[in-house]
Amino acid sequence: MAKGLTPSGRPQRIDRGIMQTVFIPKGQWMAGGTVSYSEHEENNLNFLVIKDVEGLGYTFNVxxxxxxxxxxxxxxxxxxxxNRTYLDLGNFNLNLGEDFNINLKDLYYLEHEYEVSGFLRxxxxxxxxxxxxxFNEVRLTYAYATGKNSTGSGTEYDGTFERTHSFQIGxxxxxxxxxxDWSAVEVSVGVMGYSFKWQKQTTNQIETGSRRTSSGNFKINLFSINIGMTFYL
Structure with missing residues (x-):
């Protein structure tokens, strides 16, 4: 008889000794949340080919x-x-040589995003x-976002409004x-999976544009770690 087969020739199930232990019993409720905030400020920053950066921004999520x-x-x-994202970039110079220089001034960006998702954990x-x-959490998420970005100031102001719909499985x-006995601290990484996004833009209330993107990401990003609190009732 071949190794790993029963007398009838079928594959033999291996007992790996894994115990089925109850960690959270049936019938309990869970409630909690995560909050994150990051802020940055640049004042005359120079780094390699990036010169004279002046900026201020933050990202908030609940x-x-x-x-x-x-x-x-x-x-x-x-x-x-x-999610709320804000960026006010007063100056940005990219110097790649005498014949290729990029200078940007008075860049502004603000976005509000609202999302809802169902999960199985x-x-x-x-x-x-x-x-x-x-734990592992499977999510099905829909998000809607409105944003505004602009360049210039005064009479040379150029503003673009953007609406975004996105769908994610991750x-x-x-x-x-x-x-x-009833509360726990949780640490999780960012969501990995597939996402689909549809964007529509309107510039100066006249010109319109659109973009559709899809992507898959299954890399663990150590810089997107979330810390939260969960209560079990």
């Missing part, structure tokens, strides 16, 4: 969510989100621990650590 455990270690729920304890566990793995 994302509350709620879910219900319909099975042990498995929950379904809904998540909402708001599964948990797995680390060993037999009741405190530390891993996963977000992470780790959970309980600090009390």
């Amino acid at each position: 994302s509350p969510y709620v879910g219900y455990f319909f099975r042990d270690n498995m929950a379904a729920g809904i998540r909402a989100g708001y 599964t948990y797995m304890p680390i060993g037999r621990s009741k405190i530390f566990g891993l 996963i977000a793995p992470g780790m959970s650590a309980f600090i009390t």
